[in-house]
Amino acid sequence: MTTAPAQDAWPDTWPDSGIGPLVDHHCHGVVRHGLDEDGFASYLTESDLPPATGTTFFDSQLGFAVRRWCPPLLGLPAHCPPADYLARRRELGVRKAAELLLRATGIGDFLVDTGLPGDLTTPDELASAAGTRAHEVVRLETLAERAADTSDGHRSFLDSLATAVQEAARTGVGFKSVVAYRYGLDLPPDPPPPGEVRAAADRWLAARAPGGRVRDPVLLRHLLWSAVATGLPLQLHTGFGDPDLRLDRCDPLLLTDFVRAVRPTGCPLVLLHTYPYHRGAAYLANVYPHVFTDVGLALAHTGVRARTVLAETLELAPFGKVLFSTDAYGLPELYLVGARLFTHALGGLLTEWVDEGAWSPGDAARAARLIASGNARRLYGLDSPGPGA
Amino acid sequence: MTTAPAQDAWPDTWPDSGIGPLVDHHCHGVVRHGLDEDGFASYLTESDLPPATGTTFFDSQLGFAVRRWCPPLLGLPAHCPPADYLARRRELGVRKAAELLLRATGIGDFLVDTGLPGDLTTPDELASAAGTRAHEVVRLETLAERAADTSDGHRSFLDSLATAVQEAARTGVGFKSVVAYRYGLDLPPDPPPPGEVRAAADRWLAARAPGGRVRDPVLLRHLLWSAVATGLPLQLHTGFGDPDLRLDRCDPLLLTDFVRAVRPTGCPLVLLHTYPYHRGAAYLANVYPHVFTDVGLALAHTGVRARTVLAETLELAPFGKVLFSTDAYGLPELYLVGARLFTHALGGLLTEWVDEGAWSPGDAARAARLIASGNARRLYGLDSPGPGA
């Protein structure tokens, strides 16, 4: 591997590369409170279960990547023991540590999915900690569950939901669906008839305990098509995630008929994460003009292997259709690691391809700007670069 | 990557390597007329839709590969802007540009699937432009549609079809099926009973508009088994292609029961393209004596990543079961790029494996000859090398 030239040409401090600030088109909030070692480690996995006896979540590509990239920003040597790192973090305080990490990411715009529960920062708080801008991406299933909380029948539920979708289309830059978790991607592709939607709403509302999640496939399809009608980009979780999903029902190719059904509307569909089905997602981005793809979650979780995963995505995906995201959640470390792994991986690939004469330097820089920020700015209508780092 | 030694040992001008002319066991014709920039770009994707707003099909691995390998053959610097390249191409004229590109491919035999519509060269015209030989591969679905054009019921249809298959078996070197596009690979494996075939033929002929395509699964199975009965190699499209197919229904493993059903006949089955399911295709080639595989289409479309895709195929596929093809269509550039990416990828891999002591130089050269031409010559009964370049 030509690591050394890669680092020369594409410094890990991305802003120095001339590529400009990144747009992280999919992330979440940061936890506001301090965390002990187990609490911190619980964010290093998609699992919601304890680690196996005799093992720790730190012993993973993500754990090693956090220990590689983060300690130096808090004044410690790379790869120092987790306990040392967490002690230093406590010493600095939650807010200060978050600022040090977030301001080093090189991210100029955060697109924040606000649909996760928990003691998390709002987009404005995240922007303030990072010294940059944030925008909201609205989670469809959360809108439905909020509407259900205050509804007593399908009429008030569907009215509230419609109002919430319209409001979100005005305040947000896009929608997000976790239908992958709630049902799987193997849904019938078409908008459900209104009568079916009303009946499904009544069934769900009647059976629903407070806080109950929407899992009814008719309602989930109604949510998707409500978002499509706004024309804003619709982000879809695909590929791996926590054990609440069945991975083989999250292959983005299961969305093919939905992709075809949406095509006449022109509404952009953005396939998130996609691993280990990222080659299939790249195929969809290749052949359908309205499909975009990323490998957000996968870059952080595969650590030193992020370069290969990104390269596999860049086999079929046109360079105008690939987006950057961290999918970071909870730990400010995850924004930093997501950004570093992305810039390091992309820089390494482009340097390698330029070195062997396969790409010209000018094309490489242009493709890097598209993937790092240009595609997201065009897709989400972000007028100009954020203030950056 | 040890790019430099790779280039020394396996020069991009493949004929100089001592490996001899390539056999391109699956390609199509070249367009006879000139093309403007959009027309040219439309051949750089499998999509039949326009590019997304703000993007171009040139910004893809295939687009960059064309710009890497082709301009120098027309007297321009590698990676020159598309407009310059297309201007030079117009200056030379369609025929001269095609000759310059085709004669540099190192291909000695073209096996041409003649089933595509459009203003394309015949095999003889292609051979003449390339200064070498061509052979015909007959597309089954086209035979059926031609028979339907002149039939008024199942009897005349099935008779014409049977005659056409016999005639094709005499003039061609193999058959090709696009059942992947017309239905998917998840067909019942066995030959359909004659009564079902007659009924399906009558249904189709009655409902068919002029030029209508055969999509009936009973007729598609009848076509496959008609070809199997001839004993000639049967090429099957698998894996990615244009948006007319559903990729997840083109996994070659869906053919497993068909592979088993064909096994007693000894008829060779050749899995084309296979990406991103090429590891599964390689598995079938490993465990079934009558299964062969290639990664034709995938090499051109993945560009600088062709080496990895080929390496993944060479994990399980025995070296006596892998074939080279370009799947080139329309642009003479695609034959050149397909051939260059193949020789560059294979040369790079073998050099790497020899350098680290994993393969002996003699074995590497022998495996290269098998994959580049020997396997295809044995499989399709091509007596001797073509005149080559």
Next chain:
Amino acid sequence: MTTAPAQDAWPDTWPDSGIGPLVDHHCHGVVRHGLDEDGFASYLTESDLPPATGTTFFDSQLGFAVRRWCPPLLGLPAHCPPADYLARRRELGVRKAAELLLRATGIGDFLVDTGLPGDLTTPDELASAAGTRAHEVVRLETLAERAADTSDGHRSFLDSLATAVQEAARTGVGFKSVVAYRYGLDLPPDPPPPGEVRAAADRWLAARAPGGRVRDPVLLRHLLWSAVATGLPLQLHTGFGDPDLRLDRCDPLLLTDFVRAVRPTGCPLVLLHTYPYHRGAAYLANVYPHVFTDVGLALAHTGVRARTVLAETLELAPFGKVLFSTDAYGLPELYLVGARLFTHALGGLLTEWVDEGAWSPGDAARAARLIASGNARRLYGLDSPGPGA
């Protein structure tokens, strides 16, 4: 590739690396008799069919890997012709050749699946030839077939089977299931009700010819849950194998609901082989505490590509959940090749990752010890290292 430093840091003679003896947590016995060239070659493929005309099983990654690693141990140059190697092997005799090869593997403990028929060594004989230790892994389907051989109805069959499972739990270190071959992994996940088991047993016993294999999905589920009840690790064949299986029905993700159903019992599930679905298997090991994974069979069969396959597994699989195995069977060469490819691949990866600063040297050594032996020792309760090589 930084092959040279890799070899310095992680010598192919693994014992010198300081990592200590390997635990091969899944293998079989060695054939006791001599083999001619065709007999030897038949062990170089998972196929039970003859090679295609004009090809040989030696022309595969496994064939080349055997010729790379084995001849030097018998005093011949690497990559010498198969005939020379086999002549030397005959000269030495079956026992002596086996000893030379097995004692060079660096394996200190063999966990032997004794469920394969044929003239194979017992675990004790294998241990004696290798000068080290062996433990038994009991194949569930073999227990059922043995019980069926001596039963005249469901009562005696189920009693014998229960006794055999209990006995195996006392003498063995784990169970193995080949449900992948007998049915596929897409079984209903739950324990079948006793009434269904009794009825299925009667049906099978009534229809069974002597030696008949168990393929009834109710009985196969009963076997799985009988093993789960013991709490011992349960090894499951997943991914590629011989043509008796359908590869697409061996995707380990098809086990997801079974994994969830077993979770409350705490019984460890060990996914064997997994290729080409190893990334999905690694995902299961990531999110479920009781799931472990390996790429045993795949390392030997992909030869020089073993490094990439292992790297793909190490993307999502936590380092405390990955095991080493050779899945060797029949030829002592396969134990040697499996061990060499593993240590070479792992050493190469870790050296690369340490060289580029992604992993610390201490973490790399620790992860290597876990994967090479520590995880298996913890999982199977092997008290201390075997005598090693």
